[in-house]
Structures are given as C-alpha cells and as structure tokens.
Amino acid sequence: MHQSPVDPSGRAVWRPVGIRDVDITGGPFARWQRINHEASIPLGMEQMERSGALPNLRRAGGEGEGPFQGYRFQDSDLYKQLEALSWEHVRAPESEYARFADEAAAVLRKAQRADGYLNSHYQVVKPDKIWAELEYSHEMYCAGHLFQAAVAAARAGIGPGVVEVARRLADHLVEVFLTGGNDGIDGHAEVETALVELYRLTGERSYLDLAAKLIDNRGKGLVKDSGMGMLYAQDHLPVREAGTAVGHAVRQLYLEAGVVDVYLETGDESLLECSLRRWEDMVATKTYITGGHGSRHDGEAFGERYELPPDRAYSESCAAIASIHWNWRLLLATGHGRHADLIERTLHNAFAASTSADGLRFFYVNPLQRRDDLVEDAYLGRRREWFACACCPPNIMRLVASLGSYVATTGDGSLQLHQYMPGTVAGKVRVETDYPWDGLVRITVEEAGEWELALRIPAWSETTYVDDSPAEADPDGYFRIRRDWQAGDTVELRLDMTPRLSYPHHAIDAVRGCVALERGPLVYCFEQADQPEGVDVAELALDPRAPLRVKPVADLGGAGRTVLIETDAVAVHQPRGGLPYTTKPLATSTAVTATAVPYYQWDNRDGGAMRVWIPLA
Amino acid sequence: MHQSPVDPSGRAVWRPVGIRDVDITGGPFARWQRINHEASIPLGMEQMERSGALPNLRRAGGEGEGPFQGYRFQDSDLYKQLEALSWEHVRAPESEYARFADEAAAVLRKAQRADGYLNSHYQVVKPDKIWAELEYSHEMYCAGHLFQAAVAAARAGIGPGVVEVARRLADHLVEVFLTGGNDGIDGHAEVETALVELYRLTGERSYLDLAAKLIDNRGKGLVKDSGMGMLYAQDHLPVREAGTAVGHAVRQLYLEAGVVDVYLETGDESLLECSLRRWEDMVATKTYITGGHGSRHDGEAFGERYELPPDRAYSESCAAIASIHWNWRLLLATGHGRHADLIERTLHNAFAASTSADGLRFFYVNPLQRRDDLVEDAYLGRRREWFACACCPPNIMRLVASLGSYVATTGDGSLQLHQYMPGTVAGKVRVETDYPWDGLVRITVEEAGEWELALRIPAWSETTYVDDSPAEADPDGYFRIRRDWQAGDTVELRLDMTPRLSYPHHAIDAVRGCVALERGPLVYCFEQADQPEGVDVAELALDPRAPLRVKPVADLGGAGRTVLIETDAVAVHQPRGGLPYTTKPLATSTAVTATAVPYYQWDNRDGGAMRVWIPLA
The missing domain is CATH 2.60.40 (Immunoglobulin-like)
Structure with missing residues (x-):
C-alpha cells in the first residue's frame, strides 16, 4: 500500500511516492520538519484543550461542563491536528503523538451518535438544525477533515477506531446526501477531496459517488445564500461552467482539489477540463508572485483579474496549502511541470512565510508589504501564536509533516x-x-x-x-x-541561481513601476532591519542596471541561515503636507545600498516595514 | 433667526448665511437641486414605507402587524429623509413634502415612550436591551438624526410636534447620560454634532453639555468592543490624544464635526487643536484626489497612511457628506480657505458622483477605478436605486437640499x-x-x-x-x-481652467507611475464609452507632454452638459498567459486618442471600465 495523502488508482499519469519512501535530510524543509515536530505540533496539541476543540467533543459525548467554545467549525482544528501528528508519526514516531491520538480517538468514539453523525457544535448547541444550515454550518467541512485525519491515522497506525468513526460518519453522509432524498452542498468545500481519499483508503465506492454528486450539486441553488453571496461559496454557477476562480479563496481551491480527485478516479474529462481552464486564468491573473492567492480581506476573496495589492493581499496560509493540494493532483493528472513549478513557488514563499523560524508563531494572512507605523491592524501585521479561527496553524503542520510526498x-x-x-x-x-x-x-x-x-x-x-x-x-x-x-x-x-528582477504584467495596477527580486525559487523582500541607518524601506527605489550582489549569512538573527542580496539603490524623499497630489513630481533622491532577504524569512526580527515590490528609480 | 444647519453662537470667525438667503440659479448644482426635488426625494419618501422605516415606527406606536424590518438603525433613514425634505421645503415649498412630514410627525409622536425614549428597533425587538448595547445599538446615532431632522423641520415650519419629540428624547438622553449615572458613548458617533445643533435651536445648555461629555467619554473603554475592534468606533484613545483618523470613516468624520461644534460653542481650544491635527494628517495621507475618504471595504475603514487604492476605494458617499460637515465647521472656526478648498473638491467629485444624472440611482461606494468584466461584485460596480443599509441616499438628499448654506x-x-x-x-x-x-x-x-x-x-x-x-x-x-x-x-x-495633470505623492503605492487629469475643481476620469473602438481603458497610457484639448459637449448621452478633454495617448498591449511576472517588461504600445469625462458624471451610460489614474506612457 502506498503511504501518501493522495494515491489515485485511476487516470494518473504519475503515481505518488509513499511518504515513508522519501526522507528529507537537510535544507530549510528538514529544519522546518524538525521545528514542526519539536515546537509547532506540541503547541497545537496544547491548543486543542485550550481552544475548546477537545472539550467541545467531550461535551458532545456527554462529558464536561460549560458552554461550547469557539466557532461552529472548531472540530476541524482537532482533525487537522490529528492528521498533522499522524503524518509526522509516520515520518518520525513519537509516543506523545500516539498518546494524543489515543485520547482524541476515545473522545471521538464517544461523541459520535449512534447514527454516525458527528459534529460537536450541532450536537451541543443546535441539535434541531443538523443538516439544516448547510450554507454556513461547515458540517461536511468538518467531516472532510475527519476523513483526512483518519487516512493519516491509519497510515500511522495510531488513533484506534478513528477510521471506523470516519467510515460511520461517511456512511451517514451517504445515507443522507447520496441515497437519501437530501440534495445539498457544504458552503465550505473540502469534503469532496476528503471523500475521495477515504474511498482510496477503504475502497468504498459510495464515498466517491457522493464526492462526484456534491460537485455536480454546486451552482444549482440547492442551499441558501449564507449572507456573503453565492460566489463566496462557489455556488453561483455549476462547476463545469465557472470560468474563473472566485469568492473565498480557500473554498475555491479545496473544491478544485476535489474536482481533480473525482476526475482521477472516474475519468470524467469535463472535470479536468474545467479545472484546468480556471487554473490557467488564475495563474495568469490572480496569483501573487509568492504563489499566494486571495486579494481581499473582505470575503477572503480572490478579487477581480489583476487585482493584486501587495499591502492588502490576503494570501491566506490555508489558500497556499489548498493550492498545493490542487496543483499536486493536476501534476498527477497531467504530468505537466507547470503545476510542480507553482508548488515550488508556493512552498518556498507564500507557504514557507506562514511560520516563524521557531515554529511557534503563524501568519493567517501573508501580505507582500508591511508599512511602518501601522495603526489599523490590531496585530500590527505580526505572526501570532494562535487564532480564534485557527484554521491555519494545524493546516500548516499537516503539510509540513507530509512534505515528503510532494517531492517525487x-x-x-x-x-x-x-x-x-x-x-x-x-x-x-x-x-x-x-x-x-x-x-x-x-x-x-x-x-x-x-x-x-x-x-x-x-x-x-x-x-x-x-x-x-x-x-x-x-x-x-x-x-x-x-x-x-x-x-x-x-x-x-x-540550475541558474543568478539573482533576477521580475516585472509585473502591465495590467497589475497595484505594483506598477516596481520590480521584485528573485533568486532560484525564492522571492526576496526588503525588510527594514537590513537597511542602513536612516534608510527607510518605504523610500527605496531600484536601478535595474545595478549589479545584484549575493551575500551568504550563517544566521540572520535567529531567522536561520540565509543568502542576502545587496544592490546600489536610491532613497526617494518627498515631504508630507497638504494634499498628496501635485502638478509636478516633487520627489528627490539620494544614493544608498539596499539589502534584500528571502520573503519566507521575514518578520523574524522586529515589526519593521517590508516590501516585495520596489519602485524603479 | 439664521436658517442654516450650522449657526454657531460662539467662537466662529465667520457666520453662515441662512439657507433662505442663498439662491442657486444655474449650473450643475441647480440642476441637481431640481432633480433632488423631482426625483430623489419622491423616491426616498416611497422607500420610507417599502424599506420599513415608517412601518417600524408605527409598530413601536402599537399600530401595524408583522416583524421589524431592516437594520437596527432603520429609523435614521426616516430622520434623514425628513431632514432632506424639510430643507428642500425651505428652498422650494412642496405640499407633498409637508404632507409626508405631517404623517411622519404623527407616527413619531405616537411611537415615543412616555419617558421620551424613541427607537423602534429596541422598542419592538429588544425592549430589555435599551441602552445596554451601546457599542452597536445606534440608539444615539438615530437620536442624532432625529435632532437634525427636527432642526430642519422647525426651519421649514412642517412636521408639527417633531421638535417636541426631539426635545423629549434629548431630555431623556440628558437624564440617562448626563445627570444620571450612565457613562457611555454610541459606537457610531453622530449625536454629538446633532446635540449641538439642537442646542443652537433651543438654547438648552444641557444638550451642549451632553455633547461635550460624550466626546470626553470616548477612548475610555466605557463600552464593549462591538466585535470590530476599538479603532472601528474611534474608542481606542481619548479624542484629544488620537493623532490620526482611523476605523470606520463615517464615524470618525461625524465625530470630528461634533468635536469642532463643541469647540465653537464652548471655546475649548484643545478640541479644535486635536481635530486640526488629525485633519492635517488625513489630508496629507488618507484623502483621495476626489476628496473621498475610506480605503477599505473591510471595516469601512480609513486604512493606513498612503493606503489609497483606486479600485478598492471605499470612499462612501456618507463619508463625503461627513467630511463636508466637518470642513464647514473648521472653516467657520478658523477662517482658512483650505477647508473650503476641500469642500469644493469633495462636492464636485466624491459627493457629486454619488448620484446618477436622473437622481434615481446612488453609489454607496465611490471607487476611482472600475475594471471591465467584473465578477466578484454582485452589483458590478453600478449605482443602485436603494440599499438594504440605506444610509447614503437620504443623506445625499439632505446635503443637496441644504447646499446653499455652504456657499458663503x-x-x-x-x-x-x-x-x-x-x-x-x-x-x-x-x-x-x-x-x-x-x-x-x-x-x-x-x-x-x-x-x-x-x-x-x-x-x-x-x-x-x-x-x-x-x-x-x-x-x-x-x-x-x-x-x-x-x-x-x-x-x-x-480662475485658471487650464487642464492639468496631477502626480501622486511617491508614498502612494497604489497609483505609482500614474497621473490624474483635472480641470478647475473637477477631477476627470477615462470611461470606456468615450474611447475609440478597440481602445481599452485598461490599456491607456498618457504622455505628459501631449496637449490636452478641451471639448464642450451639450449633452453626454443623458449625463447632461459637460466638457470633455481629449489627448494623444498610447494603448499598451501585453498578452495574457502564464504567470504575470517576467524578467523583461513585455508591453508594446500603439498611438491612440484618449478622452476624459468629469468623474462626477461617470456611470451614466453603460457599465464599462473607468479609471481616474492613468499610467504614464
């Protein structure tokens, strides 16, 4: 049996290498896997008690006092955490993980209803609304994360009974939504890809059939508007008709992973075709240079074509993960390296930036610019230990643990x-x-x-x-x-590691007149901490003819080993006062040296300004 | 008695001219006042039944069936509508307005509780939560709009008893929040300036004292976080300490109007000083070239300094109105023309764009760019007849009706x-x-x-x-x-009406490398409808040395009389495909003619693309 999160039996051009069959022994990703093992996963396990994920499920099982804690999708944090430590246990066994999985499995076995239903929010808070608020309930979303956790736990051989819990819930879903009369979708796609994974583990065909049906059900007005509009949940058009990625970026990207998964198992070419059509549109018009996706805080949405602001980029860590999931399936389905290229860009930049060098703090949002003297952002744009909506940290952990399976x-x-x-x-x-x-x-x-x-x-x-x-x-x-x-x-x-400047497409208004610095797979940024005294990142401008000098550094103040890039640049000065619009350009400039650091290593020192895109001098 | 919305008795350098003493006889604003009279106000009166504003208040008075309609601040729509038609009745008496005011007054008299309290949402839906949810209740916000309506109705001599209803509610507020033990603020500032206006009408000193106290109460943690953060409601710092405009732009700007109003009546210099400090900062770093304010959809917020995206500008119509209110008070307080300059810029651009040429459709949000083939915006960036949250339309109507009082x-x-x-x-x-x-x-x-x-x-x-x-x-x-x-x-x-190009401050990232075209007080934009066949607004680039040719037009397809500006430009072409980042700039260009139209007249023809800021060729 292959031991990879994705092991398609059908139309794949290539097959994944089992997670046990790849051993990453050095470089930034081996370092990250170590930190994930030693710091991130232990932090996450602690949070499963503190944030309410485990206590909520205990309440569903009749144990424990007090009100439900957190969001209606709080269960999914536990499932991702369980999946993360399961993959990590496959890679580097750890008794603490096995113990946690034992405990989680026991809680889940107890919480599950006799009919297979399992969702602590609806069991504890709204039992009369089970399956009645699909547009925002996240019930199938949570189920999907349980299925993925079960697949990982099975591969790790920990968490006794979790696979059975998952199967009972999946069977219940099949009864309600496949063979029963209930037509619907989950407002947050995720269960589609998870059902296919559970099908691959168990061979139970109805799971695949349900995944296919849920994809077919989208865009037919079967559930209400959650209040965020139909595009938000990709329910505005049938999947085969939608031409561009829209709405909540993570939802769109998880949905695409499911679409390709169903193609891989059923051979329905119309699914691969529509997914590739959206992929090409998205890559050309809605993808950040870091590989990130999602241009709006409002609705956590993709935004319009070429709407790619660096400062207000949403580029959620979960979207980077979901994009890697989708691209991996497309790579298997097509054998085309452009999907592995995008995985590389995303892994080394948007995704790698999500976590601090010590593995203890995380970004939810990964902008390409941070101004100095921030006022509006309550967290001043820094990474944080945890989030009320903690979808990202355990999601990051599960991908880091299973990274080996994306290598070959x-x-x-x-x-x-x-x-x-x-x-x-x-x-x-x-x-x-x-x-x-x-x-x-x-x-x-x-x-x-x-x-x-x-x-x-x-x-x-x-x-x-x-x-x-x-x-x-x-x-x-x-x-x-x-x-x-x-x-x-x-x-x-x-490979050619000459540093290079990248110019944005003319239609990307938000970074017009700017260039970005890249070297190999790494996008660079200019952080305040690396600039000479008195030189403000906000004032830097680059001369595209100036040489780019490569400077290896053994340890960048706790951010780890790196390679800086230095160049002769100018600092542009313009006084502040009166309206910032004048009939003549008023800026003056002085020569300075500017230093760039890999984007993924930013925000490991102070809370200073950062820019990926720098104006041309 | 002066008949202006603002008639300060204290420290004003200048005094307003009564609204009856200015007669606007021609030009775009006379046209707008006529359309306001004939189209907008009648539409608004209709909406007061349809949207629930009047029915809700009837329910509060014990009449009418059915559930409460709309938002908790639905009453304020009626108050603004009543204010609008009252000022308009002063300007051009209309029996239909008087009849509407009679009906509204009767409903209000009946709805008001014996103790003076009046708010249909809390009376009908949440009587146990009266004054208990100040962070988001909008109770004082609605009261403020009633006070302003009462001032206008008094000047118009319509709406019998509305002044008494307003006084009873104001007396109730005084009892609860000034002489009573209750300390608090309204999450949405507005009542402060309204209380001062009611004080000017009635001479009742306690209204002024309450306004002063509510301003002093801000930033002391007296009310909870509404869930949007303390900056959202300007409750993060005491008013005298806050250095920059933050959070929900309309709230900040109404608050400032109140701050200057209290200064004008009490002579508390510390209030004028802090307000001017924030004004200077805002003008230099957070003001659109159209005079608009608010850079974020998320939280309807100001955003950070120099964060001024043209496409995602919020620039709410209500923020333009509130800015005019604030600047008018600063003009009276300081006698400095820079405030009248900003009023002019805002009136002719951000504010004037809010309404269609026929007076029947309105913008809530006034962006400086609309792309073609919009997908994410449910309304495709067009003006609409009405809104579920309809704060803007009647607010626009009250300012248009009272425009004469801002002239001299x-x-x-x-x-x-x-x-x-x-x-x-x-x-x-x-x-x-x-x-x-x-x-x-x-x-x-x-x-x-x-x-x-x-x-x-x-x-x-x-x-x-x-x-x-x-x-x-x-x-x-x-x-x-x-x-x-x-x-x-x-x-x-x-005055010098030579067309001119304006360059943005170097720090405004979002429009780097672009220029805007202005002539006199008007900001121009490039709409798709005016470009030659095959020339895409998204592709235009301007040569700053090319002559700008002025072209008067008698009627621009229903948008009314205008002056177009034509110039030799280029269209920039760059193919789409693959990632939009390349190691060389790939664009090519061809010579074209580009035509600009005043920004305020945009979106009166089709739903095509529009840009204020155009790249330099």
Whole structure:
C-alpha cells in the first residue's frame, strides 16, 4: 500500500511516492520538519484543550461542563491536528503523538451518535438544525477533515477506531446526501477531496459517488445564500461552467482539489477540463508572485483579474496549502511541470512565510508589504501564536509533516523529481544539494537497471546544465534521462541561481513601476532591519542596471541561515503636507545600498516595514 | 433667526448665511437641486414605507402587524429623509413634502415612550436591551438624526410636534447620560454634532453639555468592543490624544464635526487643536484626489497612511457628506480657505458622483477605478436605486437640499464667497458664472456701502485674475476687496481652467507611475464609452507632454452638459498567459486618442471600465 495523502488508482499519469519512501535530510524543509515536530505540533496539541476543540467533543459525548467554545467549525482544528501528528508519526514516531491520538480517538468514539453523525457544535448547541444550515454550518467541512485525519491515522497506525468513526460518519453522509432524498452542498468545500481519499483508503465506492454528486450539486441553488453571496461559496454557477476562480479563496481551491480527485478516479474529462481552464486564468491573473492567492480581506476573496495589492493581499496560509493540494493532483493528472513549478513557488514563499523560524508563531494572512507605523491592524501585521479561527496553524503542520510526498512521483519504473532538497527518494536515488541557496543538485542512483529519471527544470532557470552540458526542458518542463543505471551513477543538475528582477504584467495596477527580486525559487523582500541607518524601506527605489550582489549569512538573527542580496539603490524623499497630489513630481533622491532577504524569512526580527515590490528609480 | 444647519453662537470667525438667503440659479448644482426635488426625494419618501422605516415606527406606536424590518438603525433613514425634505421645503415649498412630514410627525409622536425614549428597533425587538448595547445599538446615532431632522423641520415650519419629540428624547438622553449615572458613548458617533445643533435651536445648555461629555467619554473603554475592534468606533484613545483618523470613516468624520461644534460653542481650544491635527494628517495621507475618504471595504475603514487604492476605494458617499460637515465647521472656526478648498473638491467629485444624472440611482461606494468584466461584485460596480443599509441616499438628499448654506459666510458686514455657482447671496451680491465649465465668475454688488468682499482663490488656480489684474490669495486663501460699494458694481474673478495633470505623492503605492487629469475643481476620469473602438481603458497610457484639448459637449448621452478633454495617448498591449511576472517588461504600445469625462458624471451610460489614474506612457 502506498503511504501518501493522495494515491489515485485511476487516470494518473504519475503515481505518488509513499511518504515513508522519501526522507528529507537537510535544507530549510528538514529544519522546518524538525521545528514542526519539536515546537509547532506540541503547541497545537496544547491548543486543542485550550481552544475548546477537545472539550467541545467531550461535551458532545456527554462529558464536561460549560458552554461550547469557539466557532461552529472548531472540530476541524482537532482533525487537522490529528492528521498533522499522524503524518509526522509516520515520518518520525513519537509516543506523545500516539498518546494524543489515543485520547482524541476515545473522545471521538464517544461523541459520535449512534447514527454516525458527528459534529460537536450541532450536537451541543443546535441539535434541531443538523443538516439544516448547510450554507454556513461547515458540517461536511468538518467531516472532510475527519476523513483526512483518519487516512493519516491509519497510515500511522495510531488513533484506534478513528477510521471506523470516519467510515460511520461517511456512511451517514451517504445515507443522507447520496441515497437519501437530501440534495445539498457544504458552503465550505473540502469534503469532496476528503471523500475521495477515504474511498482510496477503504475502497468504498459510495464515498466517491457522493464526492462526484456534491460537485455536480454546486451552482444549482440547492442551499441558501449564507449572507456573503453565492460566489463566496462557489455556488453561483455549476462547476463545469465557472470560468474563473472566485469568492473565498480557500473554498475555491479545496473544491478544485476535489474536482481533480473525482476526475482521477472516474475519468470524467469535463472535470479536468474545467479545472484546468480556471487554473490557467488564475495563474495568469490572480496569483501573487509568492504563489499566494486571495486579494481581499473582505470575503477572503480572490478579487477581480489583476487585482493584486501587495499591502492588502490576503494570501491566506490555508489558500497556499489548498493550492498545493490542487496543483499536486493536476501534476498527477497531467504530468505537466507547470503545476510542480507553482508548488515550488508556493512552498518556498507564500507557504514557507506562514511560520516563524521557531515554529511557534503563524501568519493567517501573508501580505507582500508591511508599512511602518501601522495603526489599523490590531496585530500590527505580526505572526501570532494562535487564532480564534485557527484554521491555519494545524493546516500548516499537516503539510509540513507530509512534505515528503510532494517531492517525487513514479510511473512504469520511472522516477520524476519535482522538488529539490537533500534526501533519499523511493529507494531509487539519493539527492545531495544546498538548494535553495545553491543551484547544484547531485543525484546518485541507488537502484540499478534501465529506467527513466525526469528532472523538473523550473521555468525560472534561464540557463540549466546537466553534467556540464546545456539542458533544455521538454514541453512538459522536464529533462529526461533514460539509461541502464549502475548503483552509484551520478547526475549533476545545475540550475541558474543568478539573482533576477521580475516585472509585473502591465495590467497589475497595484505594483506598477516596481520590480521584485528573485533568486532560484525564492522571492526576496526588503525588510527594514537590513537597511542602513536612516534608510527607510518605504523610500527605496531600484536601478535595474545595478549589479545584484549575493551575500551568504550563517544566521540572520535567529531567522536561520540565509543568502542576502545587496544592490546600489536610491532613497526617494518627498515631504508630507497638504494634499498628496501635485502638478509636478516633487520627489528627490539620494544614493544608498539596499539589502534584500528571502520573503519566507521575514518578520523574524522586529515589526519593521517590508516590501516585495520596489519602485524603479 | 439664521436658517442654516450650522449657526454657531460662539467662537466662529465667520457666520453662515441662512439657507433662505442663498439662491442657486444655474449650473450643475441647480440642476441637481431640481432633480433632488423631482426625483430623489419622491423616491426616498416611497422607500420610507417599502424599506420599513415608517412601518417600524408605527409598530413601536402599537399600530401595524408583522416583524421589524431592516437594520437596527432603520429609523435614521426616516430622520434623514425628513431632514432632506424639510430643507428642500425651505428652498422650494412642496405640499407633498409637508404632507409626508405631517404623517411622519404623527407616527413619531405616537411611537415615543412616555419617558421620551424613541427607537423602534429596541422598542419592538429588544425592549430589555435599551441602552445596554451601546457599542452597536445606534440608539444615539438615530437620536442624532432625529435632532437634525427636527432642526430642519422647525426651519421649514412642517412636521408639527417633531421638535417636541426631539426635545423629549434629548431630555431623556440628558437624564440617562448626563445627570444620571450612565457613562457611555454610541459606537457610531453622530449625536454629538446633532446635540449641538439642537442646542443652537433651543438654547438648552444641557444638550451642549451632553455633547461635550460624550466626546470626553470616548477612548475610555466605557463600552464593549462591538466585535470590530476599538479603532472601528474611534474608542481606542481619548479624542484629544488620537493623532490620526482611523476605523470606520463615517464615524470618525461625524465625530470630528461634533468635536469642532463643541469647540465653537464652548471655546475649548484643545478640541479644535486635536481635530486640526488629525485633519492635517488625513489630508496629507488618507484623502483621495476626489476628496473621498475610506480605503477599505473591510471595516469601512480609513486604512493606513498612503493606503489609497483606486479600485478598492471605499470612499462612501456618507463619508463625503461627513467630511463636508466637518470642513464647514473648521472653516467657520478658523477662517482658512483650505477647508473650503476641500469642500469644493469633495462636492464636485466624491459627493457629486454619488448620484446618477436622473437622481434615481446612488453609489454607496465611490471607487476611482472600475475594471471591465467584473465578477466578484454582485452589483458590478453600478449605482443602485436603494440599499438594504440605506444610509447614503437620504443623506445625499439632505446635503443637496441644504447646499446653499455652504456657499458663503458673513462677518461684521463682510461677505466671503467660498463656492462658485450662479445665484444670489445674502442680498449682498449676485453671481453670474458658467462654473465649473468656465473660470469667469462675475459678481454684481446689490448692497451698497463699505464692506469687504472675500473671494476664495482655490489652491489649484495657478494664474488668477481679478478685474484683469493678477490676483494672489492671502495666507488664508482669499482675495479681499474692501470698498464703498455702489449697487451694480461688478467684480470679475477669472480662475485658471487650464487642464492639468496631477502626480501622486511617491508614498502612494497604489497609483505609482500614474497621473490624474483635472480641470478647475473637477477631477476627470477615462470611461470606456468615450474611447475609440478597440481602445481599452485598461490599456491607456498618457504622455505628459501631449496637449490636452478641451471639448464642450451639450449633452453626454443623458449625463447632461459637460466638457470633455481629449489627448494623444498610447494603448499598451501585453498578452495574457502564464504567470504575470517576467524578467523583461513585455508591453508594446500603439498611438491612440484618449478622452476624459468629469468623474462626477461617470456611470451614466453603460457599465464599462473607468479609471481616474492613468499610467504614464
């Protein structure tokens, strides 16, 4: 049995490598997995008591006093937490995790109703409204996260009985929404992809059928407007007709993961087609350079095409995760490296920025600019230990724990390497690299025989070498080597790590006249902490002809190892006073040195200003 | 008795001219007053039944069936509507208005409790929560609008008994919040300025004292967080300590009007000082070129300094009105023309754009950019006939009806002209002008004798003439002429109507690399409807050296008379596809002609794209 969160049995071009079969041994992601194990997951386990997730479920099981705590979707925090520590237990077993899973499983077994229903909010607070407020109840959303937790717990062999709880709830869903007369959807998509995962674990076909039906049910006006409009929940149009990603970004992206999952199992081409159509539109017009999605705080929404403000970017951490889920399924479905390219961009930037270097603080929102002297934001744009709506932290933890499964795929004996980090992959190769700091990736073959090794050539790598010869990607974005390998054979891939400036499309109004600095997979930003005394990040402007100097740093004040980029720039001064509109441009400028740091490492020092996009001088 | 909405008895440098003493006889504002009379106010009167405002108050008086309709502040719609038609009745008496006021007065007299309390939502829906949910109840907010309606009804001599209803409610407020033990504020400031107005009408000192106390009570944590944070309601800091405008823009701006009103009556300099400090900060960093305020949909908030996105501008119509109220009081308090300058900018742009040319549709939000093919906005960015939360339409109507009172002031026999439009002012002068289409303003003296005529010289008028001699504004922004006038004497003021390009301050990220086009007091925009076939507003870019050609138009497809501005420009093309970030700028351009229309006249034809800020070629 494969041990990956996604293990499609049907139309996949490639198949995932089991999570046990990838070992990440160095680099920023190995560091993050360690911090996740030692700091984030323990913090999350604590929060499951404090935030009410476990106590609520105990109340549903008839134990414990006091009122329901938190949001109606509070159960989902526990499910994501359980999923995170289960994947982490697969990777690096830990008795504390197993103990927590035991306890959680016991609570869930007790809380579940005899008919299979399980949702502490509706059981405790609104038993008369069960399945009656689908537009905002999050009942199926919570169920979906339970299903995913159960899949992980099964792979880890912890949490006794959780799979049975999940199956009983899934069977109940099938009775109500597939074979019963109830037509509906959950206002927050998520259960669709989860049902397919549970189908893959159990082989129970009705779970897949229900997922397909829930996708077909969307956009038919089967549930009410939650008050946020029909686009908010992607219920404005049937899935096959919708042409662009809209509304609540996380909902849209989870829905897409489900759409592709159903395609992968049923072969319904119309699903893959509509999802790819929205993907292309989204990538071209609604994607931040960090890989983030969601341009509006209002409605946590995508926003219009080319509406990509850096300061008010929502770019929710959960949206980055959901986008990785979707792109991974598209990669399996199409074998096209553009999806692995976007996963890389998202992993190293929007997603990696979500968590502090010590693993103890998290961003919900990942803007590309923070001004100084913030007033309106109650948290002054800093990471926080936890949130009243804590969807992000345990979601981050589950992806970090299962990162290994996004590194490579196999197919007919072949191996595709999608993400570069040191480690061993599927018993076939060992990877040595100092990526993303350096572009050299040395692959040593461990499995002899004739098979094809495919190496993703990122679109950003202008000049790429394999074993000292120039290497071009094929139309799918890979460089393929078919050989009769001997154990110990090596291949050296050299990606182009020359720092580069990126210009935004003319239609992106919010960053007109600006450039962003990138190197390899990393987007850079200018943080106040790295600028010379008296030089304000808000005043920086770049000369695109100035050399970009690479400066390795062993430890950036607790943010860890990094590579800074320094350049000659100017500081632009303009006095404040009167209306800020004048019939002549009034700014003057002076020469300064500007220093950039990888975006994912920002906000690990002070609460100073930050910008990804810098005006051209 | 003066007949102006604001008639300060205390520290005013200047005094308002009574609303009956100004007659606007031509130009866009006379047209608007006519449309307001014939279309908007009748529509509003109808809506007072349909939207529930009158029925709710009938229910409070024990008449009528059915549940409470609309928001908890629904009463305020009626009060603003009553105020609007009262001022309009002063200007142009109308029996239908008097009849409506009779009916409204009867309903109010019946709805008011014996102790003076009056609020239909709390009387009908939550009698046990009266004065117990100040953070969001809007009880004092509604009371304030009743007080203002009563002042207007008194001046109009309609709505029998409304003044008495208002006084009884104000006395009740005094009992509860001034002499009683209850300390608090209303989450939505408004009652402060209204109490001062009622004090001016009645001479009842306790109303002024209560207004002063409510201002002192702010920022002391006397009421709970409504869930939107303490900044939202300006309750985060004492009024004298707050350094910048924050939170819900309309609340902040109404509060400021009250702060200056209390200064005008009590002479408490600390109030004027703190209000001016915030005014300077706001003008320099948080004001749109249209005069609008409020940069965020989320929380309807000001946003951070220099956060001024054109597409997501909130710039609520009510904020424009509240800003005019505040600036008018500052003008009276300081005699400085910069406040009249901002009133002019706001009146002709952010405020004037709020209403369609036929007076039957309204903007709640006044953005400076509308993209084509909008998806996320349920109303596609168009004006609407009415709103569930209908604060704006009757608010617009009351300001249009009372516009005459913002035109001029007097002081010791002198006359100050602040806004230019054809008409007669205070029996002292007659004004003839084709403003804002033409810069010539001819003033004919009607009152003989020695007195000073002060003419505001707008900051935008680069070269100004008075009677063919170059004229400079004094430090307060006025050109003053003291003479022994003969009836029939004339003065000719010539303002500079050369079209001009305006550059944003370097720190305004959202419109970097763009310019706006202005002429006289009017900000222009580029609407799709005026561009040549095949030229997309989203693609326009301007050459700042190209001549700006002025093109008078008799009627712009129902939007009325206008002056278009035409210029040679380019259309910038960049293909869509893949990520919108590239290592080289990829845009190409072709020469085109671009045509701009006054911003206030936009959205009177189709739902096409619009931009105020255009990239530099």
